[in-house]
Amino acid sequence: MSPLSPQLSDMLLPLWLSLKLAAITTLCLLLFATPLAYWLARPSSSNLIARVKIMLMGIIAMPLVLPPTVLGFYLLLLLSPNFALGKWLMAHDIGALAFTFKGLVVGSIIYSLPFYMQPVYAQFLRIPKSVSDMALLLEPSRLRRFTAVSLPQAKTGIILGSLISFAHTIGEFGVVLMIGGSIAGETKVISIAIYEQVEALNYDMAHTMSLLLVLLGIILVGLIASINRQVNEGSLTTTNHSPPKPKSKPKR
Template sequence: MLNTVLLTFKLALVTSVLLLIIVMPLAWILANWQHKAKSLVLSVLALPLVLPPTVLGFYLLIAFSPQSALGQWWLALTGSTLVFSFQGLVLGSLIYSLPFALQPLYSGFVQLDKRYLEVASSLGFSRLEGLYRIVLPLCKAPIIVAFGLSFAHTVGEFGVVLMIGGNIPGETQVLSIALYEQVEALEYERAHVMSLGLLVFSFIVLALLYRFNGGADPSSGTRNIDPERKR
């Protein structure tokens, strides 16, 4: 049980950190990109929000299989398959949880007053310095919300994990899969304990995010993006 909990939180932590690294520049580019294809790109990136997890998991299973180009490349590089591995779970989780990191960051960057960057530029700040010293501090709330939502969503994964990871103890068996296994085995007492733990965890995460975001929807991630609002 402890190994399953540790594996679940390890997957959620690795996924959330990688998502912040990947999604922050992506969200910034999209927030400042004006093109008629923008809505199409945003729709593609948001697909995991509405796509049944088993559908996404099925296509990821095909993409990760040893017969695919990606699967063959990974097999040649590491000597192991991408499917039914922790690395495969991480890659699948990055795709599945991407909208939960992208949405608050994108909303925060869109609503950021760009005049601060103009002032920073007039004071001799480089573009990179402006992003690091102006944008990131002002968008602290969206960044924390993006991490929190990604973490919680990854902990609750089931369909995608089951399709590409299976149920290998110590390797791919996360809490949601272990819970399903307990229900199938009619071990309802242990299933109750797991379910209650996940329920309490999800509630605490959301309560903290709502509190941190001043009661606003955490997915908006728009609190405190303008210093004037603190006054």
């Protein structure tokens, strides 16, 4: 076997794990955080709901101000078998999530949630009221209004939020270190691998892996900047998509 093979494996396996974690995290955010952002952006029907939304938005924003190690520490405690959630997971044969890839996914979703929510929420707020009123008049189904009208109008924010959350997950360190540790092929993502290479004074390997992240970061930043420019120019804030037309009754 070539002497370069172990080194190549040590570099590519953490990179693949990081890309896999970022992709799954972004997909999960697309599925559940997009409807949540839509609900938060909609006008509140009562003062109670408005207060609940404000409180929920504050909770979602907590990862922006908390140090990653603090967030990771409390998530580690929450997911451990000694606490209520961990005990419930063990009792239902789901298993403990601490120091597993599934646990990394849970932690990454929580940590990247505000980075996805902000552009998506802002884009839903930009939907013209006339479009929302027309859709409400012509389409009684809430699900249909969401999928056929609101989602196309907010596609720029969704794309932007997906890119930001993907890039943010790639660069995670504190949260993944606290929740997952460094288990090769399971929780050892590329940021952890770089840290270990630096600790071992293997600067050549650390430089190579860091350079890969720099190149990936340049690509992602370029895409994010391009979409931001289009948003600022207003080329994608509104679409040509019109509300669904009412079904015409068949002529007799």
